[in-house]
Amino acid sequence: MTIALAATKKETVQVGSLKVQMLKGGKGSPLLVLHREFGSPGWIQCLEELAAKHTIYLPSHPGFDSSDLPQWARSVRDLACLHLWLLDELKLSNIDVLGLGFGGWIAAEMATMNHKAFRKMALAAPMGVQPKEGEIYDQFLVGPLEYIQTCFHDKTKCNQQWGSQPTVDQLEIWEINREMTTRVAWKPYMFDQSLPHLLPGVKTPSLIVWGKEDKIVPASCGKQYQQLLPNARLETIAGAGHCVEYEKPSELAKLVGDFLA
Amino acid sequence: MHLMYFTEQPFGSYPRAEAEKFGYSTTLFSNKHFDANEASRLYNERLEEYLYAEEVGVDGIMLNEHHNAPYCMQAKINIFASILAAMTKRVKLVLLGNPLPLSDNPVRLAEEIGMIDLVSKGRLVSGIVRGSGGEQLATNTNPAFNRERFEEAHDLLIKAWTQPGPWRWEGNHYQLRVVNQWVLPYQKPHPRIWVPGIFSTETVVWSAEHRYPYIALNTTLDATKAIWKIYDDAAARVGYTAGPEQRGYLIRCHVQDNEEKAHQGGKQFMWMQGEFLGKSHPYWTMPSGYGSPTTRKQRLGAKKAVAPPYEQQLETLQIIAGTPDQVVKKLRVIMEQTRPSILALWANDGGVSHKDSMNCIRLLGQEVMPALRDIGKGLGLKSPFEVNSPVSLAYTPKDQLKPVPASA
Numbered sequence: 001m002t003i004a005l006a007a008t009k010k011e012t013v014q015v016g017s018l019k020v021q022m023l024k025g026g027k028g029s030p031l032l033v034l035h036r037e038f039g040s041p042g043w044i045q046c047l048e049e050l051a052a053k054h055t056i057y058l059p060s061h062p063g064f065d066s067s068d069l070p071q072w073a074r075s076v077r078d079l080a081c082l083h084l085w086l087l088d089e090l091k092l093s094n095i096d097v098l099g100l101g102f103g104g105w106i107a108a109e110m111a112t113m114n115h116k117a118f119r120k121m122a123l124a125a126p127m128g129v130q131p132k133e134g135e136i137y138d139q140f141l142v143g144p145l146e147y148i149q150t151c152f153h154d155k156t157k158c159n160q161q162w163g164s165q166p167t168v169d170q171l172e173i174w175e176i177n178r179e180m181t182t183r184v185a186w187k188p189y190m191f192d193q194s195l196p197h198l199l200p201g202v203k204t205p206s207l208i209v210w211g212k213e214d215k216i217v218p219a220s221c222g223k224q225y226q227q228l229l230p231n232a233r234l235e236t237i238a239g240a241g242h243c244v245e246y247e248k249p250s251e252l253a254k255l256v257g258d259f260l261a
Numbered sequence: 262m263h264l265m266y267f268t269e270q271p272f273g274s275y276p277r278a279e280a281e282k283f284g285y286s287t288t289l290f291s292n293k294h295f296d297a298n299e300a301s302r303l304y305n306e307r308l309e310e311y312l313y314a315e316e317v318g319v320d321g322i323m324l325n326e327h328h329n330a331p332y333c334m335q336a337k338i339n340i341f342a343s344i345l346a347a348m349t350k351r352v353k354l355v356l357l358g359n360p361l362p363l364s365d366n367p368v369r370l371a372e373e374i375g376m377i378d379l380v381s382k383g384r385l386v387s388g389i390v391r392g393s394g395g396e397q398l399a400t401n402t403n404p405a406f407n408r409e410r411f412e413e414a415h416d417l418l419i420k421a422w423t424q425p426g427p428w429r430w431e432g433n434h435y436q437l438r439v440v441n442q443w444v445l446p447y448q449k450p451h452p453r454i455w456v457p458g459i460f461s462t463e464t465v466v467w468s469a470e471h472r473y474p475y476i477a478l479n480t481t482l483d484a485t486k487a488i489w490k491i492y493d494d495a496a497a498r499v500g501y502t503a504g505p506e507q508r509g510y511l512i513r514c515h516v517q518d519n520e521e522k523a524h525q526g527g528k529q530f531m532w533m534q535g536e537f538l539g540k541s542h543p544y545w546t547m548p549s550g551y552g553s554p555t556t557r558k559q560r561l562g563a564k565k566a567v568a569p570p571y572e573q574q575l576e577t578l579q580i581i582a583g584t585p586d587q588v589v590k591k592l593r594v595i596m597e598q599t600r601p602s603i604l605a606l607w608a609n610d611g612g613v614s615h616k617d618s619m620n621c622i623r624l625l626g627q628e629v630m631p632a633l634r635d636i637g638k639g640l641g642l643k644s645p646f647e648v649n650s651p652v653s654l655a656y657t658p659k660d661q662l663k664p665v666p667a668s669a
Contacts, residue, residue: 140398141289143544171561178549182405 007051008043013059015086018068022059026051030095031260033058034083034103036243037139037181038148038174039065041100046245049253054096054260059086061106063180065173076102076128076184076192080109084117096260098122100245101151101217102181102190108225112198122207122256124244125217127190129199129225134218136190140182144174153213153241161246190217199228206232207259209252211240262637263644264630265321265355265605266314266622267511270307272331273529273612274299287330288395288545300334306615310622311345314352317626320644321353321386323511323605325457326360328399339373346381353646354381355605357457357476358388361418362410363400368430368440370414371421378446387452388476389415391464394546405550408463410434419655422451453645453652455509455603460484462491463553469495469503472654474603474645476509482578485510485599499654500662505642506650509603512595514581516588516608516624517617526621527571527582529611534568585628592629593636602642604633 008025025043031054035041040060047056060067062082073079083106087093097118099107104126110117127136139147145166152158162170206229210222219236226234235255240247276294280286311322324341327333335341338356345354354377364370378385391411397404413432420430426441446452456468457476468475469492477485489508496503513530517523543565552560574580581591596604606625609618637643651657 140544140548168558168562172558175549175557175561179405179554182403182548182550186403186405187401 013086013089015062015082015089018062018070018082020059020062020067020082020086021065022057024055024057026054026056028053028055029260030055030057030092032083032087032092032095032097032107034097034099034106035061035064036100036151037064037102037177037185038144039177041245044245044249046249046253049250050098050257053257057090057092059083061103061180063183064177069180073184076105077109077113079184080106080113084110084114087117093117094119096120096122098124098256099126100124101242102127102185104128105190105192105195108195108199108202109192111202111204112195115202115204118204120206120260121202121204122209122259123225124209124252125211125214125222125242126208126225127185127217127221128192129196129221129228130188130191130193131218131220132224133220136218136221137216138189139178140186140189144171144178148174148243150215151242153211153215153239153247157247158243196224196228199225200230202229203231204229205259207256208232208234209244209255210234210236211242211244211247212236212238213240214242216242262634262642263320263353263603263646264633265323265353265603266311266319266625267323267325267605267607268307268310268609268618269325269327269332269607270303270334271532271610272300272303272334273532273610275331277532285542285545286332287541288398290330292329294331303334306618308344308348310609310615310618312348313619314622314626315349317623318630319352319622319626320630321355321605322349323355323357325357325390327393328396330395339370339377342377342385343380346377346384349381349384351384353384353386355386355455356388357455357605358390360390360392360396361414362407363392363396363402364414365435366437367414367417367435368421368437368442371418372442372444374418374452375422375442375444375446378448378452379444381447383447383452385446385448385452386455387446388455388457389418390457394544394548394551395541397548397551398545403550404548406434407551412467419451419653422446450652450656457509457511460488461553465491466495468492469507470499470654472496472499472501472507472651472657474507474509476511476603476605477599477601478511479513479579479607480510482595482598489599497665498667500664501654501657504648505600505602505640506645506648508599508601509605510595510599510601511605511607512581512592513579513610514588514592514606514608514625514629515613516583516585516621516629518584518620518624520583520587522617523582523584523587526609526613526617527575527580529609529613530574530580530607531568531571532611585624585632589629589632589636592633596633596636596640596642600640600642602637602644602647 011022013020063069104123105128324338326335326338429438455474458464493503515526
């Protein structure tokens, strides 16, 4: 469930010509959280638990939710560049990051461009590398609800979050986010052929987390990330699909919290 | 009037029960159900029908293309147009049209179209389209850049036809460093360009702003009138008065010697509508990014479109079926109310047999079209060829343009 907390606040950050919307909350060392391609999760339980020891920065990627659209952007690397710029505007460096799925791909790209951007990097089932076995599920062959339901091992948990018949307002946000995802990740679909060659330069201590029942990004990608990043360990969470943060919020918060401690 | 014959070239005999079972008949419906013998027969029958259409007097043969679906077997209109360029003598070959965004090299397209125009000795109309949603998936073309690619490919195509090379093109979506193709069209300054569509305001305005005829694809009478209002206003803004020569219309119209037989064939159009509406997946028809952001919310809130029953479509003139006299009477209403000078008769589809298709074509050519020409004459509906209208706004003499500000 999304939790409304007085301690969180919405901020607008100017990144070049773009206004980026951001949710901020918690107390402690900064933790950048990069959301999935269907949009910012808001203040969910997993983040609430992490916020006990971290100040969480949860920006909506440029072009997603209500952040301004960079008409020119063509790649996830472009988004990663903008997020590095955002960190600069926030005067944050050498901080921790949690990247969720598509957001994990953005985090990895950021790390390849600035090896000092992150102190520690936690990636939950990131896209970004071409699977050696299997294929990344093609969300553009189904509607947004069917895709998001497929991101869950337990569909009822998905329906608890958004209902089985989402509102037109929710559909519109998903559609805006799908449009932006289309702009940057259509072809090749959800991976970058040069990323595997750049990851070995990232010495940042990294935690790769995979839901055991992930039907979106093959588990082989987890192993690839672990092998490509020189300082990474891979953990699996049972009973979770792609959306680990929704399905096993405490387990993910604990794994990430312990790793960042 | 410019009167055309059209068929979507369906694979009418595909196993429909399999599609029912699968839930869809496009995009992901497996091509394991394809039958080469049947397809070969169909292609050859279509060729025979087109040649017969020329023989019985149609002015033009309209061709279109789609991908990954049995409802339209033309995978590349330039191929059928090439064949017809060599096999026909008189008819215009009207491509409606080449899906520009799907091409990664519009100069290659300029060459192909140029060759067809040369072989046909200038009988080509080179229509252009964005390609439907399913086409983006079939060719892995990014739907979010569809309109940008359409407009840039168009600019490149026109330049390749009209500006002597060599030169280079460093655009947003296309980069070609040596443009100097040694195939240029027969027609000067370039083949006519027509733009078909089902009513995207942006495309209607874009067509008007280029002075390209817009071909409304079986839109309702009210929608067609709304299209012409938008078109005429945009034309006035850029300085010319739009007339029937800029107006085209495609209508489903099946004709036979007797009513019963005509409705038998007319009902085959319902199968086509099933393909488009009943069995299409909304995100295959309209992938994210393909539609205009201005209509996003309205689209998401809309109920899934379902084709009205056959009888209702006969009443609203969405489908016309009958004997020659009956269909002429109904087509007259459309011509009077919407004043197109370009009329495409979408005559045979679904499972209409070759024999019935040939009879339909005979009646169209020998009885329906002569009557329509008389009606068109009475209504002053002169085609772009009859009035020799400029091929585009860019080729309209400047002193003939008198732009009217939008607020006027």
